[in-house]
Amino acid sequence: xxxxxxxxxxxxxxxxxxxxxxxxxxxxxxxxxxxxxxxxxxxxxxxxxxxxxxxxxxxxxxxxxxxxxxxxxxxxxxxxxxxxxxxxxxxxxxxxxxxxxxxxxxxxxxxxxxxxxxxxxxxxxxxxxxxxxxxxxxxxxxxxxxxxxxxxxxxxxxxxxxxxxxx
Numbered sequence: 001x002x003x004x005x006x007x008x009x010x011x012x013x014x015x016x017x018x019x020x021x022x023x024x025x026x027x028x029x030x031x032x033x034x035x036x037x038x039x040x041x042x043x044x045x046x047x048x049x050x051x052x053x054x055x056x057x058x059x060x061x062x063x064x065x066x067x068x069x070x071x072x073x074x075x076x077x078x079x080x081x082x083x084x085x086x087x088x089x090x091x092x093x094x095x096x097x098x099x100x101x102x103x104x105x106x107x108x109x110x111x112x113x114x115x116x117x118x119x120x121x122x123x124x125x126x127x128x129x130x131x132x133x134x135x136x137x138x139x140x141x142x143x144x145x146x147x148x149x150x151x152x153x154x155x156x157x158x159x160x161x162x163x164x165x166x167x
Contacts, residue, residue, distance in 0.1 A: 004148055004150065004153050004156050005070055005074070005148030005156050005158060006070065006071065006073075006148070007068050007069065007070050008068070008069050009066055009067070009068055009069075010066065010067060010069045011064075011065070011066055011067075012032070012044070012062070012063050012064070012065050012066075012067050013042070013062070013064075015032040015067070015069055016032065016072065016127075017032050017033060017034045017042065017126055017127025017128070018031065018032065018072045018123070018124060018125050018126055018127045019031070019032045019069055019070070019071055019072050019127075020069075020070045020071070020072065020074060020146060020158070021044075021067040021068060021069045021070060022067060022068040022070075023044065023046070023063070023065070023067055024065075024066070024067060024068060025065055026050055026052055027049075027050045028046055028047070028048060028049060028050040028051070028052065029046075029047045029048065029049075029158070029159050030044040030045055030046045030047055030060070030067075031044065031045040031047060031106060031122060031124065031127065032044055032045075032127050033045050033059060033122045033127045033128075033129050034126070034127045034128050034129060036059075036110070036129050036131065041061065041062035042062055042127070043059045043060060043061055043062065043129070044059070044060050044063070045057060045058075045059055045060075045106055045108045045122045046058055046059075046060050046108075047095055047106065047159060048095055048159070048161075048163050049159075049163045049164070053114075055092075055093050055109075055114035056091075056092050056093035056094065056095070056108075056109060056114070057095045057096075057106065057107065057108040057109065058108050058109040058110070058111075058114075059108055059109070059110045059120060059122075059129070070148070070158060072125065074146050074147065074148055074149075074158065075146070075147050075148070075149040075155070076097070076104060076124070076144060076145070076146060076147075077144060077145045077146075077147055077155070078097075078099070078141065078144055079141055079143040079144060081143070084141050084142075084143040085139055085140070085141050086139070086140050086141070087139055087140070088140065089107055089119070089140050090140060090142055091142075092107075092109060092117055092119075094142040094161070094162065095107075095142060095161045095162075095163070096140045096141065096142045097140065097141050097142070097144045097161075098121055098138040098139070098140050099138060099139050099140075099141070100135050100136055100137065100138045101136055101137060103123055103124075103125070103135060104123075104124045104125070105121035105122060105123055105124060105130070105135070105138070106121070106122045106124060107119065107120070107121055107140070108120050108121075108122055110129065110131050118131060118132065119131075119132060120132075121134075121135065121138075142161055142162055143161060143162065144160075144161050145157050145158075145159065145160040145161065146158045146159045146160075
């Protein structure tokens with residue numbers, strides 16, 4: 001029996017950097033990110049809809065928990081409306097996708113609180129965290145979605161931005 005989208009229960013520490021998962025205990029989606037410093041534990045980029053009072057997407061430290069993993073074999077659906085794109089990042093409370101020449105990033109707060117905002121980009125494929133640095137030419141959008149796309153099934157949206165009002 002095929003499950004769409006493919007998912008499995010797994011411990012957070014067993015995820016690969018770049019894996020999308022549901023942090024069930026807090027009712028939010030996240031992406032596993034690599035540690036910022038050598039010797040530290042891996043982190044997660046919290047994507048919503050629940051930001052755990054963080055005010056927007058942010059980095060959260062290692063968690064000893066079981067999660068529902070969707071892996072990394074998902075598709076990002078981009079907007080075709082020209083007004084959905086900008087050369088500068090928008091409001092930090094929004095989940096922005098940064099599209100570069102060869103890589104895609106999610107913009108998050110890498111600071112210790114919503115009041116101490118440290119701009120970071122998390123590489124969607126590798127989970128690498130770029131803190132206060134630009135990977136070259138990038139353009140931003142906060143209108144996008146993550147979906148499971150298959151030739152035998154219609155796209156199945158997992159997470160869509162902007163998030164619905166009230167979340």
